[in-house]
Amino acid sequence: MKLACMATGFYSKDVIMTIRKSHTPVPETESTGIRPNHDGTFQLMKSVEISKDEEADCFVSHRTFKEPIIIKWDGKRQNFPPEVVAGVIGAGIGGVLLVVILCLVVYILKTRKRVSGE
Structure with missing residues (x-):
């Protein structure tokens, strides 16, 4: 399964995020890179493949933090929030509707050409 960690709403890009297995950083992590949010803050998401019985956590450090934030994965599969599922x-x-409408328009145009004798 894929474990994903996301930090958002931080300002100044100098965030450090590491996914760790058994407290050891995993180097082969996929990353979105640091991206801007609409409000001038930033976000970063990283993910890595893990097995369901591995001990894993997300380690996030930023210069504005007194100490790093460490979120341990509880071993349960998390679902996307309902608004994300609804959006997808x-x-x-x-x-699908766009493709159907385009096909219908093409069909109507071809039918008109045949009827008018062109």
Whole structure:
């Protein structure tokens, strides 16, 4: 399974995020890189493949913190928030509707050409 860690809402880009297995940093981590948020703050997400019985945590350090934040994975699979799921489903339905509408427009245009004798 894939463990993902996300830090958001921090200002000044100098955040350090590490995913650790058994308190040892994992170097082969996928990362989005530091990205801007709409409010001028930043976000970073990293992920790594782990087995369900591995001990893992997210280690986040920033110069504004007195000490690093360490969030331990509790071994349970977490689901996406409902608004994320709704957004993905909505985008999928929207994409299908767009394709159907485009096919319908092409069909109507071709039918008109045949009827008018062109």
